[in-house]
Amino acid sequence: MNRDTVQKLTDIMMGEAVLSLLHEGSTVSANALITRLHMLAANEQSEARRQACEWAIAEVRDGQNASSISESQQVHNAENVHYLFNHDDTPEDDKH
16 A cells, blocks of 8 residues: 555544544544544454554544643743844844
8 A cells, every 4th residue: 555545544544543433422632533443453353444543543643642741841941031043143122
């Protein structure tokens, strides 16, 4: 399978998981999505679709990790003073 086909199938499986959660009236969250993707994978007969579920799970987890890193960075940055410099390393406020 080429990369485009793999990504499309991964997106399809993620979409199916989201739609099934919405159809049930469940809350759509990263954890709920991961759980549903595990359920879809366990009941899937197609190896390609089962693998796509695993890739979708990895994408959701990567998104969770990136989000938590970004949030902690924002909190950390909110407590620090930041100076912006131009290319010659002089503060922007010193521009005339």
